[in-house]
Amino acid sequence: MSSKPLKQIHLAAHFPGVNNTTVWSDPEAGSHIEFSSFAHFARTAERAKFDFLFLAEGLRLREQGGHIYDLDVVGRPDTFTILAALAAVTEHLGLAGTINSTFNEPYEVARQFASLDHLSGGRSAWNVVTSWDAFTGENFRRGGFLPQEERYSRAKEFLATAGELLDAWHGDEIVADQASGVFLRDAKAGSFVHTGQHFDIHGQFDVPRSPQGRPVIFQAGDSEEGREFAAAGADAIFSRYAALDTGQAFYADVKGRLAKYGRRSDQLLILPAATFVLGDTDADAEERARHVRRAQVSGATALKHLEFVWNRDLSSYDPEGPLPDVDPDVGDDHISKGRAQVRMYRDPLATAREWRELAAANNWSIRDLVIHTGNRQTFVGSPATVARTINEFVQADASDGFILVPHITPGGLDEFADTVVPLLQEQGVFRTEYEGPTLRHHLGLAHPDDERAERAAS
Template identity: 40%
Template sequence: MTAGRRRIHLGAFLNAGVQGTAGWRHPDASPEFLTAAHYTRIARVLEQGRFDFAFVPDALSVPRSLGDSFAPAVTWGSGTPRLDPVPVITLMSAVTTHLGVTATVSTGYHEPYHVAREFATLDHLTGGRSGWNVVTSFQDAEAQNFGQHKLPPRAARYARAEEFLEVTTRLWDSWADDAIVADRESGVLGRPEAVEAIDHDGEHFRVRGPLSVPRPPQGYPVIIQAGASESGRDVAARWADVIFCSHESLESAVAFYADVKARAAAHGRDPDQLLILPAATPVIGRDAKDALAKHEAFADLVSVEAGLSRLAYHVNVDLTAYDVDGPLPTLEEVGVEGHYREVVEFAEREGLTVGQIGRWYGARTEGSLLGSAADIADTIERWVDAGAADGFVIQATHVPGSFDEFVAEVVPELQRRGLFRTEYEGATLRENLGLNRPERGEWKARRA
């Protein structure tokens, strides 16, 4: 390890339901994904491995993105079933003492007061270990569950998200840190002068405030964002503490990292206070040959239809309109732009048809983490040294087995190299991530 280099950070990507398109078919996968025991077991393993946080994604629909039918999603598990992530991470927090617990909540189909209250409550109950992954929603199927025919345009979604973030952070700031006195002798619980209304009257929201929950232990729960579009990058550069992203090559990861860090600096932020954690899906073997055999066995569980269902779900485009034996045409408006860019990059490089893309996408292992534990640590070290990442969000091919293997084999190798902690450094998620606690009123500097 190079002298002075900061240690990496690790998150764990965990669906509140089946894991991926074919992960549920793996012989070592747990079938108990609708039980509390499933998630509490994984939480304990992640804390044993000194992970920074567990990250639970979400979408507010059963996808209808392949032939306008929800049948593929139900048949192959592409984006469904999906439990409400907040109760899931609350369960996980109850059996851990250091692991951060983060969940996705959409700014498109919730209200700021509700989200501010929910995450402030969770932050208090966990002693400052909560985080919110901010998304604008990416499927028309979600819009159709909330009185709309299709998603609003991307620019409109991000404009709403910007105002949503301003209102939410203002609500967290509506109580001073020392507002609660709890003086039994005098009978004074709190100082009214330390609590204030926000009186927000904007384009999308009208919120009087104050919040009914005192200021969270972390000031603001950790804010995660995953937008790869121009709008998404700019919002992340202003508001996010952590960016979750996905890249098909080291070169694209380096370019993204440099771009977003520069945007943060341009907005007056310390770039080191914005962590970039790409997704990575490890396949661990005795050596590269053994890991490749494991990957091929996993890929054999994926049908072309299942892979296309997963891709259609992510890009919000009905792929049944295209010839499976032809190339993927240029798509102008897609759901998750980062995933679409990865697909285009890989398909052009390999000359893949739509059908071949489906098979690859259903079994893809992001981040090229394939090999022995030492091989995987080498790749992690190479990406960090190249300026592509501050760490990774580890995605499992199947659960809980993939997380068990990573904690047992890769984490000790990273620790041996001095790349990863052996003990937690702090009590809160912000402290463990090396992030400053926002001062009251910091929202003013983050808004557009």
């Protein structure tokens, strides 16, 4: 009986952006604005043969109790600008960015991604997200315009419309002339017409077909609508399930939705975000992880996190003291604006009861509770232990790989690249060289034109 072939692991790197992830107080912590930080991070990821670098996007600084949320990064440059600049200092690394479908237009976004794909030689990726809150929308003319229940409807049509624009140059409509550059063979090349519920546009798309045809599409929703949206048209979906059992359940659920859209299991990758702490030994790593976690969750951070659930000003409470006796305010006016943190907890009253019981049973302060119930490190151990665990997760179909989020920028990825990656390469589950020029090559995804030809032939 032949054994199941080993899956190849996909690894990517996420440049973090808030200090409940990063440790700002560490002497090695660097800038989140200077280009040298992004360049160092990207070069490390490429040296380690990672698939791509990922940048999230915030369209408005959060507020807490009417004040700027002081745990956010202020002044990070625009995502497209950073990715375009990184294209010039890397050769193989994929360049993925979050771009909102609620407050942008398909023509503009399609043009930007097609341009990035040309500039990078076929390495662009788009994390399609939605936003329903009017607070963020106040920065745009559509502020408060889109009801929450319509956000996926608009996102689906947005993605489809952008795809139509990118495909407007499909086929043999252009030829290259070395003297004068690229010119049209057919005057209709690039022409588009789209009439739908959210968009009614027609015209000429002015960026020729890019190396990938269209960017690799990522999706991050975990709701029923989000999973279905990813199954219908995404190339990869982010996941927050980093435990083996929950990861396997999510993996099976999403992959199981693909067949009804005429898609195979290998046409959608499952990539959870993952943090890590390494040490010379497992015990050393565990000790370092405890230190890192306490540095990530300062007293001020703990109170801010508790306010997401309590929906009250808790600044008068001692973070090293007991949890509040007062219950959460379940009203619609949330103390946290700009990022729906409170909605992470569907039933704040039940969450408060559970947390009080945990704190009482373990003699935890507010800070202790947040440290233990918040996002803890996914992989902790020696390089050999972390490499083995990552491989076990992937081979057990809990994921297709991981998007790593270090707690130090820009150098926090260096140790992983130098110690864990070589072990994965020795096991034959991670590349030693890039096998193709585009991000689709790295991820094992077919070119859209090839997929179109395959569907036509079937």
